[in-house]
Amino acid sequence: MITQSDFSLTGADGKLIIGDITFDDKNPHTPIVLFVHGFKGFKDWGAHNLVARYFAANGYRYIKFNLSHSGVPADNPKDVTDLDAFASNTVSKELFDLTAVLDFIEKSYGKDVQLNLIGHSRGGGLTIIEAANDVRIHKLITWSAIESFNSLWKKEQETEWRKTGKIEVTNARTKEKMPLNVTLLEDFEANAETLNIINAAKRINIPWLIIHGDEDVNVPFETAQKLAEANPGSRLVKIEGANHVYGASQPYENDNLPPLLFKVCEKCLVFLREE
DSSP, X not given: OEEEEEEEEEOGGGOEEEEEEEEETTOOSXXXXXXXXXXXXXTTSTTHHHHHHHHHHTTOEEEEEEOTXXXXXXXXXXXXXXXXXXXXXXXXXXXXXXHHHHHHHHHHXXXXXXXXXXEETHHHHHHHHHHHHOTXXXXXXXXXXXXXXXXXXXXXXHHHHHHHSEEEEEOTTTOOEEEEETHHHHHHHHTTXXXXXXXXXXHOOSOEEEEEXXXXXXXXXXXXXXXXXXXXXXXXXXXXXXXXXXTOOSSOOOSSOOHHHHHHXXXXXXXXXXX
16 A cells, blocks of 8 residues: 655754655565755645655655755645745755755665655756765656756846845746845855756766756756766656646646656656666
8 A cells, every 4th residue: 555654854954854755555675766856846746746656656665855945834835835934045955955864764764775866957956966976876867957056047137136135036836926035146156066066967977867858948958968968877868748847737636647747757667677
C-alpha cells in the first residue's frame, strides 16, 4: 500500500522545513528520490503528489519538502502566502535547507542508501550545485533547470533593487505582487563562485539526466543545451510539446498524471534503474 508520512526540520534562520515521504509500506528497503521544487513552487504544487505516488509504486521512497523561505506556511501549505519569508529568501538559505534534508535522510536511512536527486527549475540549479559537491548523491535528474540564479530577475532591475531594497515579481497564476529583498541579489553577488551553476555542472561526475520541454517559455530549451555542453557525460532528453511544468497546473484536479509529465517520469525511471 502506498503511504505518505510527514516530517519537519529546522531550516535556514531557524525557520521550519516541512516535508513528506511517499513509499510502499510493503517494501521498506528502497532507494530514495529527493525532489527539490522551484521558484514560487512548493511540494504540493500541481501534480507533485501524483509524481510521488508514481515513484513509490515503482520501488522508490520519494521525498519532497518546502524550502524554509518558500513562503508556504506550515499551517497552510497550499500556496505562497508568507510574503515576508518569501521576500527574505536567498540561494544560500536554500542550499542550507537542501543540505539539512540530505543530513536527515542519511540519519534516517543510513549512509549506504541509494540517494538520487530531482530538481525542477531553480531547484534544478540547486541540485546541480549540490551534486557537484556532495558525494552522497548517486544520480542527478534536472527538469527545466536554470543555468544561472540571476536569470530569475532582469538585469535592469538591479539599480532600483539596490536603491529601494526591494523589487516585486508577479505570481502568474494569482497576479499577486510578490516582494524580493535586496539580500537575494547581495547573496548571489557575494557567493558568485559557489553559486555558479555552469561551473558546478562541469564538475558533476555522476550520471545526470537533463530533461527539458521544447515549448518552455520560462526557461528556454537552449538552457538545457548549455548545461549538457558543460558536462559531456550528461544525457539530454527533449520533451516535445512540453511547457515548463510538463502540462501540470495549480490546482491540478485530475487523478492521473498529465501525459507529458507521465512521459518525464517514465524516462526518469529508466534512467534510475540503469546500472
